[in-house]
Amino acid sequence: MARRVRVYLPELHAGRSELPREQAHYVSVVHRLGNGDRFTAFDPESCLECDAQIVEVNRARVACLLEAPRAADIRGLGVTLLQGAAKGDRLDSVVRAATALGVDALRIVLTERSVAHPREMKVERLRAIAIEAARQCGRGDVPRLEGPEALAACLPSFGAVRALKLCLTPAAHEPLANLIRDWTPGTPVVLLVGPEGGLSAGEEEAARASGFAEAALGPLTLRTELAALAALACFAGRLPGRVDTTPDVEE
Amino acid sequence: MARRVRVYLPELHAGRSELPREQAHYVSVVHRLGNGDRFTAFDPESCLECDAQIVEVNRARVACLLEAPRAADIRGLGVTLLQGAAKGDRLDSVVRAATALGVDALRIVLTERSVAHPREMKVERLRAIAIEAARQCGRGDVPRLEGPEALAACLPSFGAVRALKLCLTPAAHEPLANLIRDWTPGTPVVLLVGPEGGLSAGEEEAARASGFAEAALGPLTLRTELAALAALACFAGRLPGRVDTTPDVEE
Incomplete structure (x- = not known):
C-alpha cells in the first residue's frame, strides 16, 4: 500500500533543500525513507505544499529536491x-x-x-x-x-x-x-x-x-x-x- | 448554582447504606458533602438511580439514606x-x-x-x-x-x-x-x-x-x-x- 509521508517545512521553495534536524529525523528514522524516496512537504501557514524527493541521506542530514510549490487545496469548513x-x-x-x-x-x-x-x-x-x-x-x-x-x-x-x-x-x-x-x-x-x-x-x-x-x-x-x-x-x-x-x- | 453530585453505587436498594471507601472519599473529600447533603446514586448496569441523603460522616466512613430506586430515564441512541x-x-x-x-x-x-x-x-x-x-x-x-x-x-x-x-x-x-x-x-x-x-x-x-x-x-x-x-x-x-x-x- 502506497503511503504518502507529509513533512512540515516552513518557507517552501523549489530546488535543493537540507531538512531541519527534526524533519530529517522524521523522514529518515521514523519513516525510514532513503535516497530516491518521495514525500509531500507542506507549509500550512502559507497554504502551500509540494512534492519532494530525497537526494542525500548522510547520518542525521537529509537533503531533498523540492518541486514547485502549489496551493494546498484542502481548506477549513468556514x-x-x-x-x-x-x-x-x-x-x-x-x-x-x-x-x-x-x-x-x-x-x-x-x-x-x-x-x-x-x-x-x-x-x-x-x-x-x-x-x-x-x-x-x-x-x-x-x-x-x-x-x-x-x-x-x-x-x-x-x-x-x-x-x-x-x-x-x-x-x-x-x-x-x-x-x-x-x-x-x-x-x-x-x-x-x-x-x-x-x-x-x-x-x-x-x-x-x-x-x-x-x-x-x-x-x-x-x-x-x-x-x-x-x-x-x-x-x-x-x-x-x-x-x-x-x-x-x-x- | 445547584449542582447534583452523581455517585456510582452498585446494587441500589432503599434504606440506610454505608458507602464503599472510594465513594465515601468522593462525596466527603472531593465534593466536601456533609451531613444532610443530597446526591444522586446510580447503578448504570441495572439502569437504576435514586436520591440519597447523607446521614453520617465519620472520618472515612459515610452513611446515607437511599430513597426507592427508579428506572433511569436516559438511554443510548440505538x-x-x-x-x-x-x-x-x-x-x-x-x-x-x-x-x-x-x-x-x-x-x-x-x-x-x-x-x-x-x-x-x-x-x-x-x-x-x-x-x-x-x-x-x-x-x-x-x-x-x-x-x-x-x-x-x-x-x-x-x-x-x-x-x-x-x-x-x-x-x-x-x-x-x-x-x-x-x-x-x-x-x-x-x-x-x-x-x-x-x-x-x-x-x-x-x-x-x-x-x-x-x-x-x-x-x-x-x-x-x-x-x-x-x-x-x-x-x-x-x-x-x-x-x-x-x-x-x-x-
Missing part, C-alpha cells in the same frame, strides 16, 4: 470556534481535534466560569499542535489561533457579524443538526462552547442578544473538549470524503 | 459501534467519549491492520471507564462492551441484521449526515470504524456485501478514536438537550 478557556491539556486536545475536523479559527474566550485563566496563551505551543494535527490529517492550512480575550467584551461585536451563530447549551430544545440543515460548506459559522462549568445564564443571554441560537447535542453532559469537537463533527459529517484515495500515514 | 482494535489509550478514549455520546454497545473487532491485538480485553478496566463516563455525563446506563472478535468472522452475520449499517471510509462520496437524514433516535444503527491504519480494501468490500453503506466525515484523515466519536456526534447532534436543567458537576 467555522470559527469560540472556546471557553479550559485547562491546558483540554485546550491541547481541542486544538488537535478541531484542526482535524476543519475549524478555520479558534478563539479562546475567558468566561465567568473559566477555571483556567491563561495570562498569556501559549500560542507557540498550540500552533505546534495545530501544525502536527494538520500534517496527520492531510490539511493544507492551519486554523488561526487567537486569544485569550474576555467573552463579555467580544460578544457584542458578533451582533453585526453575518454568520450562522450557534451557542452550545445543554438544555437547548433545538438539536444542532436541525439548525445547520441549510448550512452549506464554507458559509461562515461562529460556534460558542463554554468552559468546564458551562456558560452562565447571563452569558447565554448575552449570546442570544448577539444573535446566537442555542443548539443541543443530546441530553447528556459533554465535557467541554468533547462538546466542541462533537459540534464540529456535525459540520464535517456534511462533507464528502477525499478524492485522492492515497492513504496518509496515521501514527 | 447505535452499536464496531471499533477496530486500537492501542490501549485510544480505546480508553473511545469508550469514554462513546459513552458520553450515547453509544449502546461497543464491540472491539480485530482487523487486518489492527496493530493492537489484545488477547484478552481488559473488560473490567474499560467497564470502569464507561461507568465513570456515565457518571460524568448523567447517563443512566452503560454501553455493553464486547470483544475482541475477528471482523472477518462477525461481518457476515450482519447481513441479516435489520439496521442502518454504516462503514466510515475516508474516500466515501456520501457524507454521513446524508445517510442518516431519515434516522430517528432509537432506530438501530451499526457503525463500523477501522483501526489506526483503516480497513483494508477486502474488509470494505466484505462490509458492503453485508449491507454497510460507506460514509464520509469530510476530506481530512481522522485518527481512529476521533473518527468514531465524530460519527457518534452526528447522531447525538440530532437530539434535543436535556429537560432537567440542573447542571451536573463536570470535573
Whole structure:
C-alpha cells in the first residue's frame, strides 16, 4: 500500500533543500525513507505544499529536491470556534481535534466560569499542535489561533457579524443538526462552547442578544473538549470524503 | 448554582447504606458533602438511580439514606459501534467519549491492520471507564462492551441484521449526515470504524456485501478514536438537550 509521508517545512521553495534536524529525523528514522524516496512537504501557514524527493541521506542530514510549490487545496469548513478557556491539556486536545475536523479559527474566550485563566496563551505551543494535527490529517492550512480575550467584551461585536451563530447549551430544545440543515460548506459559522462549568445564564443571554441560537447535542453532559469537537463533527459529517484515495500515514 | 453530585453505587436498594471507601472519599473529600447533603446514586448496569441523603460522616466512613430506586430515564441512541482494535489509550478514549455520546454497545473487532491485538480485553478496566463516563455525563446506563472478535468472522452475520449499517471510509462520496437524514433516535444503527491504519480494501468490500453503506466525515484523515466519536456526534447532534436543567458537576 502506497503511503504518502507529509513533512512540515516552513518557507517552501523549489530546488535543493537540507531538512531541519527534526524533519530529517522524521523522514529518515521514523519513516525510514532513503535516497530516491518521495514525500509531500507542506507549509500550512502559507497554504502551500509540494512534492519532494530525497537526494542525500548522510547520518542525521537529509537533503531533498523540492518541486514547485502549489496551493494546498484542502481548506477549513468556514467555522470559527469560540472556546471557553479550559485547562491546558483540554485546550491541547481541542486544538488537535478541531484542526482535524476543519475549524478555520479558534478563539479562546475567558468566561465567568473559566477555571483556567491563561495570562498569556501559549500560542507557540498550540500552533505546534495545530501544525502536527494538520500534517496527520492531510490539511493544507492551519486554523488561526487567537486569544485569550474576555467573552463579555467580544460578544457584542458578533451582533453585526453575518454568520450562522450557534451557542452550545445543554438544555437547548433545538438539536444542532436541525439548525445547520441549510448550512452549506464554507458559509461562515461562529460556534460558542463554554468552559468546564458551562456558560452562565447571563452569558447565554448575552449570546442570544448577539444573535446566537442555542443548539443541543443530546441530553447528556459533554465535557467541554468533547462538546466542541462533537459540534464540529456535525459540520464535517456534511462533507464528502477525499478524492485522492492515497492513504496518509496515521501514527 | 445547584449542582447534583452523581455517585456510582452498585446494587441500589432503599434504606440506610454505608458507602464503599472510594465513594465515601468522593462525596466527603472531593465534593466536601456533609451531613444532610443530597446526591444522586446510580447503578448504570441495572439502569437504576435514586436520591440519597447523607446521614453520617465519620472520618472515612459515610452513611446515607437511599430513597426507592427508579428506572433511569436516559438511554443510548440505538447505535452499536464496531471499533477496530486500537492501542490501549485510544480505546480508553473511545469508550469514554462513546459513552458520553450515547453509544449502546461497543464491540472491539480485530482487523487486518489492527496493530493492537489484545488477547484478552481488559473488560473490567474499560467497564470502569464507561461507568465513570456515565457518571460524568448523567447517563443512566452503560454501553455493553464486547470483544475482541475477528471482523472477518462477525461481518457476515450482519447481513441479516435489520439496521442502518454504516462503514466510515475516508474516500466515501456520501457524507454521513446524508445517510442518516431519515434516522430517528432509537432506530438501530451499526457503525463500523477501522483501526489506526483503516480497513483494508477486502474488509470494505466484505462490509458492503453485508449491507454497510460507506460514509464520509469530510476530506481530512481522522485518527481512529476521533473518527468514531465524530460519527457518534452526528447522531447525538440530532437530539434535543436535556429537560432537567440542573447542571451536573463536570470535573
